[in-house]
Amino acid sequence: MIGKPLTILLVEDNPDHAELVKRNLEEFQVANHIFHVEDGEAALDYVYRRSTYSDQKKFSRPDLILLDLRLPRIDGLEVLKQIKRDLTLQAIPVVVLTTSDAEKDLAQAYEYHANSYVTKPVNFENFSRLLRDLGYYWLAWNKRPW
């Protein structure tokens, strides 16, 4: 908030959900940029600045990644694993935001060092509050080394 623009990378294959997330985040003005990608491959391309995301100025390093698990092409867990394995990327907080409340996914996500795991609330009010809290917590309250 002190001059440096904050960037959220939203990885979500469902455009409707993405729209809902974006609206809420925008409403609470927690971030300067929200980049939305629809599959795991695109997410990795973004963080590694590959193919269409090679422009470093335009596609800045995300301060927070909101990651859905069920994604086309490359699964969300695989994306998580790769990010957390990479020394240059592992510091980026990754919050798993998913429809699934399967225990397997939960356990697997933490095994891959997810920073947080939340399921999308069906209730709109809750959905709204969650995203507001998430944004505030990770981008305002949470201290980052960069």
Add this chain to the structure above:
Amino acid sequence: MTERIKKESGLRSYILQGALVTLAILLLVLYVCMFSRIHQQMGETGGIIILIPVILSAWVLGARGGMLAGLIVGLVNLFLHGFTLQYGSMEFVSIIIGGIIASIIGWVTGRFSELRISSLLFGVDLSTDTRWHKVAELLRKRTKEMAARERNLLRTLIDNLPDNIYVKDDKGRYVINNMAHLRSIGLSKQEEALGKTSFDFFSDLLAKKFTSDEQAVFETGEALLNYEEEVLDAKTGKLHWHLTTKVPIKDNHGKIIGIVGVSRDITERKKIEEALKNEKAFLDALMDNIPDSIFFKDRQCRLLRMNRKEMQDLNVDDMSQIVGKTDADLWGEEFGRKTFTDEQRLMESGEPIIGLVESRKLEDGQTNWTWTTKVPLRDDNGQIVGLVGISRGINDLMKAQQEREKLLTNLSDSEHKFRTLFENLTEGVALHEMIYDENGKAVDYRILDINPSYEKHTGLLHKKAKGLLASVLYGTATPPYFEEFERVARTGVPYTFETYFLPLERHFRIGVVSPKQGTFATVFEDITERRQKQKELQDKNAELERFTYTVSHDLKSPLITIKGFAGALLHDVIAGRYQRLESDLRRIADAADKMGGLLGNLLELSRIGRIMNPPSDVNLSELTQEVVGLLAGTITEHEVEVVIQPGLPMVYGDQRRLAQVLQNLIENAVKFMGNQTNPHIEIGTRKDHEEQVIYVQDNGIGVDPRYHKTVFGLFNKLDTGTHGTGIGLALVHRIVEIHGGRVWVESQGKGFGATFCFTLSSNHSMRKEHEQ
């Protein structure tokens, strides 16, 4: 030789000559006696007859003798007849003339004889001068020769006798020694011994003994016959035994003038006798002290002799009590008959009976067991004259054996039980022994036995595997599972593990136990099928999990959309913002539709497993054409060229579902054509390793190898941009699976097109499943 014959024939001639003389005299006498009668009856012819004795006499006696005979005949004739005749008469004159003629004839004949004839006839010159002298000389010579010959003969005889023969005179001096005797006293010639005495050749002691023996013969005049004496051989220093005879020699007046000694070296015989005696003593000792019974029988199986043990067994003190008895006499009819048959056969064939176990019932009801060996006895000609038997009581042994047999029967029962178990176990069992090198380090193991299941599981035959080293049998440097087996064989701690055995491409569960140090048994079960089933089950579970997960996720997703936008809508309406109203409402409607679609698909998918249309023979060619016809609209819209290869097979299955498979694959192919300018789809069939594969090939965007598996998952979409729920390929997968086949995709990746392939199970199994 020829001379001797001549001499002998000469001798014979003399004898013959004598006989002829005698005959002539006899004839002469006869003539004298008969003359008158002959004369009276035959007249002058009688004169001729009277010549016969004259000629004969002349022949024998020579000319003078012949003439004399003629004269005698004439005179006798005159004497007999002349006195009765008238002096000067014719008859008187004829008698006188007859006498003269007879004399002349006698002389002539005698002369002939003297000249040659006798030598021609008898081989001897019988001329009257030499005749008698020669005969006497010949006879003398002959007698001398004969005496010499006899002496020679005797000398040769005694020289060649093996016995020592010598003659001593009354002074004890040697007169005659034969060669054997000469040799025995160290001489070679008779002359060397002449005049010597025993003292010259023997020790004083011995010589004195000889002399005193001989003195006794001289004094008593009686011969010492065949007495044994010990003689020390002066040369070798060895003692010899002699059998000696000394006989006196008497002259015509009965005076003893010497003695003849004959002695024979019987040392060898003595030795043999001694040995025999010893042998007999040994044999007797053996016979009487051996704990076995020994007996001898004759050709009729009667006891001849036995040892003490046999006598004890028979409870007799004196052998004579049972000699001549048979087994039947001693042990009863039944036993006797049996042994008689055996023994007769033995003696006829010469085949011994060795180690025959026999039993006989005793009076007290006990059974007496014996172990008997019988061999034939032969005489010097090899004829079987009886038998010798040796027999041992083995009651204790038999008892022990019976107990052992009982034990063995029990053991064999249990062995049989285990063997049956071993043979019929469905698990493969193999018994092994560890092989150690010289340092005691285990290096290999050997297969001792395997059961039929082992053969079945491994395909290794018993006869091939048994006794083989594992490294050889399995063809590996280190035998399979060597480390594990070695540990069990060493520690005896059982061990069980599951493994994939690459050479056989099977999964095994192997239990290893060690019955004793250095050996081990492996019990193994082929769990390949179980593994497969397990894997299938795992796959199913995973799929089910994925399904519920997918369902919860994908059904929840539109719900979130609906509720989310409904909330946002409400929010906006309250806030008086209406610009997003329409789009939000459309999102809600779409999400609801999507949900409806998902539910429909799910229902469909669940039906596939549960509800089957009755299977039938399906002509895939026709079915494909039908499906392509159905999709004609989409196909033409995308300007896709569809080729159906000839030769699609007849299959057996659910026609509607199979149509769904083809429809989905063709639809997908059309859908994922991308920017292909010459879209092309080919439906055909090929054979992969005898498996009929049906494929739908396109030249569209292709499928990245990474997604070849996930593409068949439920609601998995590769591309969020395309329409569809992601259920199409899941459906295909399910239907093919139900038909016992497999489905997969072949594609080199993006831009290379894709070939979706599937197989269906053979008609037969499908039919069978349905019938069941």
